[in-house]
Amino acid sequence: MAVREVITTPDDLLSSKSEFITASEVKSEKIQNLVADIYDTLKSGSYGVGMSAIQIGEPLAVSIVMIRPTPNRPELGHFNKEYFNPKIIETFGEKEPMWEGCCSVLDEEKNPVYAKVPRYKKIRVSYLDSEGEEQEDIAEDFLAHVLQHEVDHINGIIFTDLVPEDATVSQEEYRRRLALEKAENK
Numbered sequence: 001m002a003v004r005e006v007i008t009t010p011d012d013l014l015s016s017k018s019e020f021i022t023a024s025e026v027k028s029e030k031i032q033n034l035v036a037d038i039y040d041t042l043k044s045g046s047y048g049v050g051m052s053a054i055q056i057g058e059p060l061a062v063s064i065v066m067i068r069p070t071p072n073r074p075e076l077g078h079f080n081k082e083y084f085n086p087k088i089i090e091t092f093g094e095k096e097p098m099w100e101g102c103c104s105v106l107d108e109e110k111n112p113v114y115a116k117v118p119r120y121k122k123i124r125v126s127y128l129d130s131e132g133e134e135q136e137d138i139a140e141d142f143l144a145h146v147l148q149h150e151v152d153h154i155n156g157i158i159f160t161d162l163v164p165e166d167a168t169v170s171q172e173e174y175r176r177r178l179a180l181e182k183a184e185n186k
């Protein structure tokens, strides 16, 4: 389909709630075209591991998770899934600070910025699958992390809303800190 422009902050649309869709809309041409555009837009960049429709200007509750090895996280495996109307219905344990960035939050040089955001390591999520069927999954670790970020987008929340302003660092600084943390954990 098409690579779409990704909306970046400041933009009021990113703070607005996305509309849920019906099970029959999932397979509609409109939604399937939207899914194809989100995939194309995600694939056109090398960092994104998830994207929600609102980021390409469509306030509909559609999120795609496309986990893959990235320049910053070469250890990641591959996982692809479409989530329609995703909702976190249960959380397990305490939140832990985890690094994240967003293709909608860039600095003056158009590079993503990063922060450690408190996220659950395990969640239960409900959603409609690509057949429009209701599903519930337990998600853990990195997938749980990405889903919390995407469900926030659907609720009009971006990760920088969840941390103090001075918690945000440049991509360069993020890479430096990530390397330090990896060395410490060895």
Ligand SMILES: [Zn+2]
Residues within 6 Å of the ligand: 101, 102, 103, 104, 149, 153
């Ligand atoms: Zn994002």
